[in-house]
Amino acid sequence: MDSFGRNARPEIRPLKMPGPGEVLAKVEAFSLCASDVKMIDMGNDYPLFKDRDFARHPAILGHELSLRVVATGADMAAAWPPGQRFGVQPDVYLNGERFCIGVNVTGGMAEYILLGKEVFTSDQGCCAFSIDDAISDAALAQTEPLACVEAAFVPHSRRQMKQGGSLLIWLAKGVKKSFALDMPLVATEITRVGTVDDFEHFVSGQPQQASQIQSELPPGIFDDILILGNPDRETLTQIVERMAVNGLLCWLPESEPESQIPADIAKIHYHNVALMGSPLRRLSAAFSQRDYRYDYLPGGTLVLSGGGGTMGRIHLQRALKSPHPPARVIVTGNTRKRLDRMQQDFAPLLLQTGKNTDVRYLAVQESANFATQIRELVGPQGASDIIICAPGIDPLSGVVDLLADDGTLVLFSGTRYGQFGPLPLGKVAWSGATITASSGSSANDQRRVLEKVRTGEALPDFNVAAIGGLLATLEGLQAVKAGRFPGKVVIYPALADLPLLALSELESWDRPLSEFVARHGWSRQAEQRLFSSWQKNKS
Structure with missing residues (x-):
């Protein structure tokens, strides 16, 4: 936090005008995220910062944004006319390269932001979306965190083995029951761990393609992993560590296993892995015996x-x-x-x-x-x-x-x-539990949030706990780190010297606005009253 800003204040830089494929936008509002604090605390330990020299190349954070078009390159004017309000999905890819707004791409903790081709012509299509004037800037800025919540209820991992991938088949020593690999094994590289005799006697559906067999778990990373039998805890943890990004692990236990095993939780959270299994000892049962649930159990x-x-x-x-x-x-x-x-x-x-x-x-x-x-x-x-x-x-x-x-x-x-924590993989394999994880969101997730805002099913304004101007950004980040407010801190850059105020403290700054918010909550109308009040105070 000591190196945030120049002498704890924003730095003034020349305003760059947009070229082809670019849009210059005014930052109407940004909301502060715990991830911003995490980036500041971790510095070069944050994966997307890598070995960045912050003294020479400071990072401008800010990824939860409400924007308005100011100017565009000539080829963008028709689609993005000046004055158009819009939001943006901050985590985008162009030609396979990751451009994360507010991390390795200049973010929105500023008065203006210049957005490039990676946003408007990304590998996923256009990652900006226009909106009308009915929704507040605070709500628009929060479409990203709300979309992250929505994305937690969407499947992100594959449910089929990878064509042409690498496959590890691990067979427990001393098994007594048979296992059926009754599905095509579509991997190109197959590694079996166990004994030749055990594989011949207890495993039907042996891979037809050439595969090597080893007595001990080898190093390396595998796209797909099949566990046959019951490994001990240490071995199971090591097997889970062999999963590739976007990997799949399927466990067919011989008997009811221990419920929990230690696992690197970050790898499960960030890597979009699939975890499945079945007590029937048939590979096909794990892939077809049930539908996976991606929302609450009604009445649960x-x-x-x-x-x-x-x-x-x-x-x-x-x-x-x-x-x-x-x-x-x-x-x-x-x-x-x-x-x-x-x-x-x-x-x-x-x-x-x-x-x-x-x-x-x-x-x-x-x-x-x-x-x-x-x-x-x-x-x-x-x-x-x-x-x-x-x-x-x-x-x-x-x-x-x-x-x-x-x-x-x-x-x-x-x-x-x-950081290794208990993962209930035994319940996944034996009794049908599901483990899901997600990180971030997509523009489609944000559009889904906007539709829920319109119908009243999502209430982002309900989350606003404090507001401030651009000069209050550092204090706002410190407040987020300390857990000072029960909800979101929203910064309005145009109100540069507006102090950081909890909504419950608005009376000390503007009593009529405080009374309005007390009756109606935060809203587009509250923002309009805020700007009008600020202008009066300035004059």
């Missing part, structure tokens, strides 16, 4: 672990507004302060939904016996859905044993590589 029990922060609030709001909500939601957090505020904020929304969802809040550090209390709230059947909303291993390890046999675990929040 949802646990939002580490849910006291902004993303937990977004998850709770989504669950309560779902057409098929859980019957009970349990929100956990470290301390009562943020949970109490969350309970206070959500009480009116809970009444408005007209649904009978039972919401409970449980503080980990202030509960006499947290494990016993949450187990009683979840009940003997276990939690049908668990979403890990905070980084680190503790939010996972504290609740993973509550997952129902056929429940869904969503690893929503990322953590550092090399």
Whole structure:
């Protein structure tokens, strides 16, 4: 944080005008993200920064943006006329190269931003989307974090073995039951681990293509991994480590396995891996015996672990507004302060939904016996859905044993590589549990959020907790790091010297605006009143 800005203030730079394929936009608003704080804290340890020399090439952060077109290259004027409001998906690829706005591409913590071809003609198509004037700048800026929540309920991993890939088949020593590889093995490179006799006696459907056989687990990374039998914990952890990015692991145990094994949670979160299995010892059963669930179990029990922060609030709001909500939601957090505020904020929304969802809040550090209390709230059947909303291993390890046999675990929040936590892979293989994970979102996810905003199913303005001008950005980031506010901090660059204000503190700055927000909440109308009030104060 000490090196954010120049003497803790924004730097003035020449304004570059757009060339072919480019759009110059005014930053109407940006919201602050915990990822911004993570990037600042990690510096060169953040993967996309690599060996960047920040003294010579400082990074401009900011990826949750509300924008308005100022000028364009001649070839862009028809599609993006001056004055058009729009949002943008910050994580894009062009010709396979990653351009991440606010990380390795100049971000929006500024008055203006110049966007290039990677946004408008990316490998995924146009990653900018126009909107009308009805939606607030705060809401538009939040389409990215809300889209990340939506993306957590979309399948990201493949469910078929990779044509022409590399395949590892691991057979446990001393197996007594047979296994059927009753599907085509489409890999080009196949490595078998076990003994020749065990493979001949206990495995039908041996690969027809040439494959090497080894007695011990080899090094290297594999696109697909088949586990036959029951490895010990250490071996299973090592096998999971062999999964490639976008890899698939299928486990056919011989007998009911131990539920949890240690795994590098960051690799599961970031690598879009598929985890599947079946107790029937047939490969086809793992791929076809059931449909995978990617949303809450209607009438089930949802646990939002580490849910006291902004993303937990977004998850709770989504669950309560779902057409098929859980019957009970349990929100956990470290301390009562943020949970109490969350309970206070959500009480009116809970009444408005007209649904009978039972919401409970449980503080980990202030509960006499947290494990016993949450187990009683979840009940003997276990939690049908668990979403890990905070980084680190503790939010996972504290609740993973509550997952129902056929429940869904969503690893929503990322953590550092090399942190090993308990993964309920045994339940995936034996009883039909699902483990999903996602990182980031797409422009289509954001468009889906906008449609939910229009219909009232998504309420981004509900998340706004504090506002400020461009000069308040550093204080806002420090507030995010400290967990000072119960929701989002939104910065309006045009209101340069507007101090950082909690919505509950607006009365000290503008009483009429404070009264309006108290009655109606944050909105497009509140923003218009804010700008009008700021202009009066300036004059």
